[in-house]
Amino acid sequence: MSTERLFRFPKPQWLNSTNTRTGGIYLAGALFAVALFTFIDAATFSKTKNGSDIHINFVDWIPGIFSFLGMIVINSIDKTRLSADSFSYSGDNVQWKARVVLFMGFAAMAGGLAGSVTVLVLKYIVAEAEGPTLWLGVANVAANALIMLSSAILWISQNMEDDYTYNVAL
Template identity: 65%
Template structure:
């Protein structure tokens, strides 16, 4: 086993080191991301329709967790796996690994904060006031949307950082 792998106990299966699997992972990540946003946008449109039948509507506070999750996804997927290794000095000198780990931690904190925030919005705005099931769907869609964005982030990071022995990265 190589000494520069991130996951030492769980090596990547051989069938995953394929360009087609990598491309399918990127497409699956996009599908999960768009499904998460669709669920939340559907709930936002439904909240302001006449069929809602309640005084509870989606406001900017409901959007904040999804914005945090999306920003966290952008931060996490801007980090390459090779930058997390301590022996990677080729990029910009000393201290690249701890900077990359710090930025990766901040990205995960944004995503976790987004998911926790959506659960808090669900509990405070919908469960505590004992909203009807149709109205509570708006809070559940917020949580599901954030969870799908989080899952999309994981799928995209793993699929982008797969190692392929037959792929060459050329940089000028």
Template identity: 70%
Template sequence: MSSHRLFRFPKPAWLNSANTRTAGVYAAGALFSLGFFLLIDVASWSRSPMNPSDPAVHVTFVDWIPGICSALGMLVINSIDKSRLSADSFSYSGNGVAWKARLVLFLGFALLAGGLAGSVVVLVLKYIVADYVWPTIWMGVGNVVANGLIMLRWVEAPSRRLIYM
């Protein structure tokens, strides 16, 4: 067992397969696009003239802020090279490369968590506290589900997992 491993348990052999990585990348992309599809679906349902119950509240920019935070968090997390997280043991130019990479990675995860928490706050404060009925509450629930799918996208991609460093 290598002394550079974080956990005691070995990496499963099926994670090294190219087919598994390809399937993980496609599944992660599908989750990400499904999340944004839900955000757009909720926003278009909010203003649709075909909506049988014209909601008293509509999707505004406040509803989009958690999705934007989640998307920025995904961008930050995926822009970090995994080899930079343990770069202090190698001879990269500059000091503290691993520390800087871990800080940026933490900020990316904070954006993801803030996006999901923000969507729950919007759901509770804008839709549940105001006592709206189900078709209108779907705008808030859809926002939470969309941000959850965007966050779940990182978990799905086995080629980007950091647990087996």
């Protein structure tokens, strides 16, 4: 066994195939679609059939907006920019800049998830909402958690290294 390896067991070879990458990208898209459907379904229910005084308004949308912006920021960063400063296109320390932007993206997504939990507690649980009205807050938390999971799966899938995949950049 090589002494330079970090883990005892090798990484499975099927984990680095193009089919795994494609499947991960499709899974991330499906999770994002389920997240979007969950929140829009709750918002539609809130406006049409909710008999309570508590409805979804702009405050409920803010955490989802932050999670979505965090997802865009995270998936805009290439994994190779995080590990090496082999070339720089905007000054020095591209590695440091990429890590800061990646942290800001994860912070936006974590803030979105924390914001949705805060809205759930303050708007729905403290007001003692029950039944379908409580679902409006739970759907907000579920949608933000699914966006966060979708973003993580998409970033990992897009940045898998494969010996037989060629990336052509102009």
